[in-house]
Amino acid sequence: MTTRILVLLTALTATLAAQSSRAPQIDSIRQDHLRADLFFLAGDGMQGRLTDTPANAVAADWIRSRFERLGLRPGGHAGTYEHRYQLMTASLGDGNAASFGTADGSARTDLRLLQDFYPHRVSASGEVTGTVVFAGFGIVSPERRHDDYKDAIRGGVALVLDREPGVNDPASPFDGLVTAEAATPLQKVLAAQAKGAVGVIFVEDVHNQAGAPSNFSAQAGNYWPAAPPRVERYTLMKWAEQVRIPVVQVSASIGEALAAGAKRPFVELARTAEAPGGVMPVPLNVSVRLKTSVARHTVPDRSIVATLEGADPQLKSEYVLIGAHYDHEGADGPRLFNGADDDGSGIVGLLEIAEAYALAAQAGRRPRRSIIFAAWNSEERGLLGAWAYTEFPLVPLDQIVANLNMDMIGRNEEVEAGGGGRFRGLEIQTAESNQNASNIIGSVRNPDLRAALDRANQGIGLELKYRYDNNASNLMRRSDHWPFIQRGVPGVWIHTGLHPDYHTTNDRPEKINYVKMEKIARLVYQASWDLAASALRPALRPVLPPPTAQ
Missing domain, CATH: 3.50.30.30 (Glucose Oxidase; domain 1)
Structure with a gap:
């Protein structure tokens, strides 16, 4: 009998250890907040936030002001919130x-x-x-x-x-x-x-x-x-x-x-x-x-980065990075590419998570590791803001233990028959079948991050679909986690999937699934808190062998 009790107690202890303790202030992440912010960021007045446009600059300044209001530390160059770098355009010479x-x-x-x-x-x-x-x-x-x-x-x-x-x-x-x-x-x-x-x-x-x-x-x-x-x-x-x-x-x-x-x-x-x-x-x-003869033309660009210092004397020099991108496709005359899902949804999720961390810190609860909040620019132009950070990191890359990337977290994946090349490699599926689902991309290289997300999801109840790591769609390399994986930083992409409104004028804030988006933002917050609290660092699997096609 005594042996049996010990076995049961051991099993119970293991079960409790595998579960996340609820992150502080997680309930502050609310769908009404997400909705209010997204109707501004992806509203018509923002003109689609195209790289190197006045509207893109307004979006960057708005995000910076929110980070500053929350009392987060600047994470950019020279004591600012701006990670600055140079883009290049080219023209044919003679x-x-x-x-x-x-x-x-x-x-x-x-x-x-x-x-x-x-x-x-x-x-x-x-x-x-x-x-x-x-x-x-x-x-x-x-x-x-x-x-x-x-x-x-x-x-x-x-x-x-x-x-x-x-x-x-x-x-x-x-x-x-x-x-x-x-x-x-x-x-x-x-x-x-x-x-x-x-x-x-x-x-x-x-x-x-x-x-x-x-x-x-x-x-x-x-x-x-x-x-x-x-x-x-x-x-x-x-x-x-x-x-x-x-x-x-x-x-x-x-x-x-x-x-x-x-x-x-x-x-x-x-x-x-x-x-x-x-x-x-x-x-x-x-x-x-x-x-x-190719003429090179310099275009200044910036991402917006903030940090929150961890509480552990040893671990606070390590970071969990949470990111999303604020640029989109701009406007073509009267046609506006609002980019509500892509990636206004990720940015407003990032702001809600940042606020939850700030509120927790004000109440005396800080994560053990430090947190980086990154609003990348020029993702649509080739992940250039994220790539620039890996080229000019303001925190040594080997001190970033994980990267949780939110890009398109507001819709339900929908792939119609005859959808065209944009949906190459993706199976036909309805929006209804993905009402409570989110894809997690990159887990084959990052099994520890998969485990962290599964633990965090126990109290949230999303359907997490680990897929598309080896798919003809090339989704694995199409968002801002990719540059960090190439530089040895474990990272995954939280992504609710493509849909017929992707990169069209119909990607508008009134079409967002705010109930699910609240769950996803809470999932990322909980997972990031757990990763920041753990004494162990996630491991990044090597390139070989290739993952199974999915």
């Missing part, structure tokens, strides 16, 4: 040219700008001549034991394929169906440059194309439009400044001509790039001359 011919220079073919080739926006301006070397996908990834350049590219011009090996293979070591960061054009260029290449030529991965090659002239016209686009194309200035060599894209037919020296069809040469561990580079016995 004199862009390219030609190729025999290695001895006896015959040359000139390429036509925007018909046969065009410079990449991150390309350096300059002129080089070199022998072309086929380098597969142009990827260097030590953690995957993959190197397409070896030591065979120094002094040459790398001809590399778009995308990555096993692009349609859910078991690919390159993050399955998700595009791996090592396979992005920027990382390929930096890898080639580090290996001694004097230039990079990108070409379509022809062996992965089901039909005829893409319409290159249309692609070039979209990349470099004749008229200024409504929404500018940005990158981080720091990234562009790292590129010191010319970078161009060529048509598949030019790729075929460049590869003629390999004495086999280009598509066969391209297939060799699928070799595990990387291709053996192939000199193509052809010389290329590249002259690129």
Whole structure:
């Protein structure tokens, strides 16, 4: 009998330990507060909060004033709430040219700008001549034991394929169906440059194309439009400044001509790039001359960041980061892209969570670890605010133990038949089936964060769906948790899912499920409090093996 009682007591103790103690002031997170804030932030007067617009600046100042009113510490540069960085836009300069011919220079073919080739926006301006070397996908990834350049590219011009090996293979070591960061054009260029290449030529991965090659002239016209686009194309200035060599894209037919020296069809040469561990580079016995002229234009940008200091003398130097993004798609004349769900919902959730922490601190209850509250800018332009923080962190990244990212937490996922490419990879589902559900993306790399969310949810009662970590939608890399995961910070994305109003003028505050949004904000608050209280740090799983397709 005594043994049985001890077993029961042990089981009860374990059960209680697995449950969250209720976070202080959690009831202060209320749907009426969320609704009032969202009707302002996503109202017509905010004009869609597009990057580098007056309305975007007003949104940033409003968030800053709320952080300041709550008594939170500035978490930005020079004692401010602003994390400042520079974006870059690019324009074509004069004199862009390219030609190729025999290695001895006896015959040359000139390429036509925007018909046969065009410079990449991150390309350096300059002129080089070199022998072309086929380098597969142009990827260097030590953690995957993959190197397409070896030591065979120094002094040459790398001809590399778009995308990555096993692009349609859910078991690919390159993050399955998700595009791996090592396979992005920027990382390929930096890898080639580090290996001694004097230039990079990108070409379509022809062996992965089901039909005829893409319409290159249309692609070039979209990349470099004749008229200024409504929404500018940005990158981080720091990234562009790292590129010191010319970078161009060529048509598949030019790729075929460049590869003629390999004495086999280009598509066969391209297939060799699928070799595990990387291709053996192939000199193509052809010389290329590249002259690129790309003007870089600086655009100042900022995210809004606040902190709350923890109470534990040892743990307060570590942080739990809670984030959302405040930018959206702006306005096109009278057409307003309000961005209520994307991501006004995450921002007002962040403000409610910040207020709960502030109220708890006023009542003498502080978390053991410190908290970062981050309102990122320019997520829609490529996660640039979050990426900028990882490039210029104001808290060492190894002191951030977890990142809880809220992006689109206000609707019910809905995927209709024939919904189009925006819903690629997602199964058909109704809004009603997701009335009380939220997706959690990134848990395969972050099982400890999954456990923390499950514990926090015991007192909240949401249906948590752990999915889309390895999905053709590429959702895994489409929000602000992604840059932090790439830099070793455990992170997950809390996301109620895509719907037909996503990135349309119908994403308005009156369509939000405020009852569920209150639950999600409380879930994130509870989970963050628990993570800040725990003596243990969450672990980030390595890249390999790839997660199961879902």
